[in-house]
Amino acid sequence: MASEEGQQHPLSIYFWIWGLLFVLSFFSYMVDYLNFQGGVRWALILVFMFLKAGFIIAIFMHMKWERLALKIAILGPPVAILVLIWLMSVEGFYIEDTRVDYYGESTFEPEPVHH
Amino acid sequence: MSEAVIEPGGGRGVVHDFSRDKQAFGVPWGKAMMWIFLLSDTFIFSCFLVGYMSVRISTTDPWPVPSEVFALSFGGDPIPLILIAIMTFILITSSGTMAMAVNMGYRKDRKKTFWLMLATALLGASFVGMQVFEWTKLIVDEGVRPWGNPMGAAQFGSSFFMITGFHGMHVSAGVIYLLVIANRVRNGFYERRGGNYEIVEITGLYWHFVDLVWVFIFAFFYLW
Numbered sequence: 315m316a317s318e319e320g321q322q323h324p325l326s327i328y329f330w331i332w333g334l335l336f337v338l339s340f341f342s343y344m345v346d347y348l349n350f351q352g353g354v355r356w357a358l359i360l361v362f363m364f365l366k367a368g369f370i371i372a373i374f375m376h377m378k379w380e381r382l383a384l385k386i387a388i389l390g391p392p393v394a395i396l397v398l399i400w401l402m403s404v405e406g407f408y409i410e411d412t413r414v415d416y417y418g419e420s421t422f423e424p425e426p427v428h429h
Numbered sequence: 430m431s432e433a434v435i436e437p438g439g440g441r442g443v444v445h446d447f448s449r450d451k452q453a454f455g456v457p458w459g460k461a462m463m464w465i466f467l468l469s470d471t472f473i474f475s476c477f478l479v480g481y482m483s484v485r486i487s488t489t490d491p492w493p494v495p496s497e498v499f500a501l502s503f504g505g506d507p508i509p510l511i512l513i514a515i516m517t518f519i520l521i522t523s524s525g526t527m528a529m530a531v532n533m534g535y536r537k538d539r540k541k542t543f544w545l546m547l548a549t550a551l552l553g554a555s556f557v558g559m560q561v562f563e564w565t566k567l568i569v570d571e572g573v574r575p576w577g578n579p580m581g582a583a584q585f586g587s588s589f590f591m592i593t594g595f596h597g598m599h600v601s602a603g604v605i606y607l608l609v610i611a612n613r614v615r616n617g618f619y620e621r622r623g624g625n626y627e628i629v630e631i632t633g634l635y636w637h638f639v640d641l642v643w644v645f646i647f648a649f650f651y652l653w
Contacts, residue, residue: 320627322535332525343514346496346652363648367641374528374637384454388464395475402479406486413489422490425579
């Protein structure tokens with residue numbers, strides 16, 4: 315769909331996505347403001363994050379209209395990061411367990427925050 | 430060309446393959462290079478965020494609650510994360526003006542492209558300004574240091590300064606980049622070179638990427 319003169323699309327699609335990003339950002343702020351906790355909080359954060367990231371890449375960065383070769387070359391490699399995340403979280407939990415085993419539970423006492 | 434071509438092998442083959450003048454992606458080379466740069470930048474930011482994840486998981490001390498640490502009071506009760514929310518909206522607004530600038534560039538509307546790019550740069554600069562305010566408040570008022578803080582795990586400070594500092598550096602560089610290109614749009618630099626405004630889209634890619642990274646920082650550092 316990319317025309318000879320580069321990426322030309324009707325302005326309306328940008329306004330739509332712009333508005334949508336505002337709404338999604340508002341929702342993700344509300345996740346904190348309304349104090350959701352635990353699994354619901356994490357799920358909501360991730361959903362809004364991926365929706366926002368997806369719209370920015372697809373529409374604002376025009377990835378939707380690029381050739382498949384470019385999509386694969388750019389969006390494919392970051393998948394490897396998932397492996398890094400998995401490895402480092404396994405490692406992180408192991409280190410935490412080792413610390414608790416050898417040094418005991420934390421004795422840290424937070425001071426009140428002054429504003 | 431129906432006859433079989435003998436392709437060179439070894440080192441000559443590598444040079445041959447990379448210089449054979451074939452377009453793989455169907456985009457101008459500048460745009461392909463910007464995408465590849467952004468891909469490498471994705472890995473850098475990912476490493477920072479994964480490092481932050483590691484230290485946050487492995488520490489046994491309580492992690493400071495970002496919602497409280499970054500609360501701001503305007504005379505009354507502190508509102509959680511309010512400055513961060515404002516910064517998020519500013520960055521999204523600037524992404525919108527940038528998208529408009531790219532569109533106006535392809536319509537060869539120099540004046541509108543220039544003003545929209547300038548607006549984007551100013552919004553970016555105000556974002557950096559708010560970040561300076563946020564850092565000052567954290568360092569001076571709340572005693573957060575890269576090696577410790579009064580609220581909890583010592584790793585909080587180092588993760589925070591590293592991740593937001595690197596992002597802020599990207600925004601600052603983006604503001605300079607935008608101003609340079611906007612000025613060239615204004616003074617007719619691209620007009621004299623055949624009126625090709627592809628560069629506006631390439632600049633836009635960088636700017637949207639900065640916004641994209643903020644989406645992830647906002648989710649993982651401030652909200653999680």
